Amino acid sequence: MIDFIHNQNAVSTEEEEMYKENILDHNKNPRNAGRLEVATFRHRELNTSCGDIMEMYVLMDDAGNLQDICFDGKGCAISIAAASLLTEQVKSMSVEAIRKMGKDDMIRLLGINVGATRITCALLALKTLQKGLEMNSEKL
Amino acid sequence: MKISIETIRKDFPMFAKTASKPFVYLDSASSSQTPRQVLESMNAFYSECRANVNRGMYKASEDATERYEAARAKVAAFIGANIEEIIFTRGTTESLNLLAYSLGGHLVEGDEVVISAMEHHANLVPWQQIAKHRGFTLKFIPMKPDMTLDMDAAVALITPATKIVSVMYASNVLGTVNPIKELAALAHAQRAIFIVDAAQVAGHREINVQDLGCDFLAFSGHKMYGPTGIGVLYGKKEYLEKMDPFLFGGDMIVEVSREESVWNEVPYKFEAGTPNIAGAIGLGAAIDYVQGIGLENIREHEEELTAYAVQTLSAISGLTLYGPPAGHDHVGVVSFNIEGIHPHDLSTLFDRKGVCVRGGHHCAMPLMRDLGINGSIRASFGLTAMREDIDTLVSVIEKAKKVFSL
Numbered sequence: 001m002i003d004f005i006h007n008q009n010a011v012s013t014e015e016e017e018m019y020k021e022n023i024l025d026h027n028k029n030p031r032n033a034g035r036l037e038v039a040t041f042r043h044r045e046l047n048t049s050c051g052d053i054m055e056m057y058v059l060m061d062d063a064g065n066l067q068d069i070c071f072d073g074k075g076c077a078i079s080i081a082a083a084s085l086l087t088e089q090v091k092s093m094s095v096e097a098i099r100k101m102g103k104d105d106m107i108r109l110l111g112i113n114v115g116a117t118r119i120t121c122a123l124l125a126l127k128t129l130q131k132g133l134e135m136n137s138e139k140l
Numbered sequence: 141m142k143i144s145i146e147t148i149r150k151d152f153p154m155f156a157k158t159a160s161k162p163f164v165y166l167d168s169a170s171s172s173q174t175p176r177q178v179l180e181s182m183n184a185f186y187s188e189c190r191a192n193v194n195r196g197m198y199k200a201s202e203d204a205t206e207r208y209e210a211a212r213a214k215v216a217a218f219i220g221a222n223i224e225e226i227i228f229t230r231g232t233t234e235s236l237n238l239l240a241y242s243l244g245g246h247l248v249e250g251d252e253v254v255i256s257a258m259e260h261h262a263n264l265v266p267w268q269q270i271a272k273h274r275g276f277t278l279k280f281i282p283m284k285p286d287m288t289l290d291m292d293a294a295v296a297l298i299t300p301a302t303k304i305v306s307v308m309y310a311s312n313v314l315g316t317v318n319p320i321k322e323l324a325a326l327a328h329a330q331r332a333i334f335i336v337d338a339a340q341v342a343g344h345r346e347i348n349v350q351d352l353g354c355d356f357l358a359f360s361g362h363k364m365y366g367p368t369g370i371g372v373l374y375g376k377k378e379y380l381e382k383m384d385p386f387l388f389g390g391d392m393i394v395e396v397s398r399e400e401s402v403w404n405e406v407p408y409k410f411e412a413g414t415p416n417i418a419g420a421i422g423l424g425a426a427i428d429y430v431q432g433i434g435l436e437n438i439r440e441h442e443e444e445l446t447a448y449a450v451q452t453l454s455a456i457s458g459l460t461l462y463g464p465p466a467g468h469d470h471v472g473v474v475s476f477n478i479e480g481i482h483p484h485d486l487s488t489l490f491d492r493k494g495v496c497v498r499g500g501h502h503c504a505m506p507l508m509r510d511l512g513i514n515g516s517i518r519a520s521f522g523l524t525a526m527r528e529d530i531d532t533l534v535s536v537i538e539k540a541k542k543v544f545s546l
Binding site: 024051076078118 | 481482483484485488491499500501505508514515543544545
C-alpha cells in the first residue's frame, strides 16, 4: 500500500515532469481561446483516441501570412496547452512554414516529451490547423 | 472469498514481471490478465500437436481437433448450451457482426430492431449500418436518470414490429446489470429474437442461457482470463440451421462447384477457414481456471471490491460517479470524473504511479452524450484486483487534485 499518509503535501517530480507550470498555465489560461468574428476559414477535428474536439479560426493577410488565429477546443490539458502554445507561435508565419511544422515542433513548444499514449493530444491543434489550410487552400 | 488473491496472482506472469514496481491493474473490463495455465495449454497445442483441425488423416491433426472440440464442449457446458450451438469467433464484436449480417440481412423496411442507449459500439454500429442498407429502423431503450434501463419505455418500444432485441447484459461503463429475463420475456411476447452481449459478465458470474431465455449470446475469451482473438457466439440450433453464413470459404462447406456451394452443418457452417485453434484451447483452459476457483466466489469478490470502490470514491469531493443506485445489481466497473481534470490527464497521472485504468469514451459514445460528457475514467475489477488497488487509486486521485491545484 502506498504510504500516502505521509506524502499528502508533496507533489513529486514525476507529476511535475508531465504537468510543468508551462502546461498547467496554458491549460488554465489558454491564449487565443475563442472564435474570430472575421475569419478566412474555420476547421474542426476530433481526437480519435478520446473524442475531444478542436476548432481553429484563421485569418490570413494579403501577403499569404497568418494574421490572426483562435481556437475553440474541449479537451485534456495537453491538447489545450498545445493549442495555446501553437496559436501564439504561428502568428505572422507563412503558410509554407506552418505546413512544415511537425511532431518535433510541438514537443519543443510543450517542453516535454509526451510519449506515445498522449501524442495525438499534443498534435491535435497542429493537425487541425494544417488540415484547415489544406482544405481551404483556394482561399489563401 | 475462500481463496486469497495473493495466491491467485502467483498464476499470472504479469504480476511476477512487475513485482519490483507497482502494477495496479484496474482495466479488466477492457481485457483481463492471463494465467500460466492458459498459456501452457496453448503452448501444448503448438508443441505437441501442431497441425490443422478438421479431420486430418494423421495423429497430430486428430489430437488438435480433439483438443479444439473439447474446448467447444467446455464452452457449451459453461453456459448451459448444446455443443452444436457454440460457434467460435474472434470475439464479441465479430459474434454481433455475424448476427447483424445474418439476421439483420433479412429485415426490411417496417421492421424494427431494439437495442439500448448504453450499448458498446459492437452492439450498435453493426445494426446501425445494416439498417441503413436494409431500411429497417433501429430503436433505443432509454436510460433513467438513475442509470438503469427504463423498462416502461422498453415495454412501449418492443412491439409487433420488433424483430430483434439485442442488449448488453452489463454496461462496460456504468456496471449496471440489465434485467435480461424481463427483456427476454418482452421480446418473445412479440416473437422477436433476443440477443445478449455478455462480454462484461462471462467469467464474472454463472451464465445459463436456458435460464436467461436468450436466443443468442456473445462473449470474449480475453475478458475472462483467456487469450485474445477468441470469442463465442451461442445460438439456438433451430435458428442457426436457418441462418445464412457470415464468412465463406473452407470448412464451412461440404461441397463446392463453380456455381454452387452446400453448407456444412451447424456450428461449422459459421466457422470459415482455419480457426484460432490455440485461442479456443486457451479459452477452454480459462473456463477450467475460473471454475476451479468458483464463479460464485469470483462474483462475491468483485461485488465486495465494487462496493468498496463506490464507498471510497463517493467520499472524494469534486468526484462524480456514474453508475446505478446502491443495492442495484452492479458488475465490477466504476466510472467517474474529477471536476477540473480531463480523463486523459488523469489516466496519465495514474500511469506514472503504475495504475492501469481507462480514460475516454469506452466505445460508448452515444452513452457519453446521454451523460453529457466527452469521456470518463473507468476502473474495473477482475479476479486479480485487491482492496489495496482501490486504496492506491484513491491516493493518486488526491495527488492529482493537488497537481491541478484543486
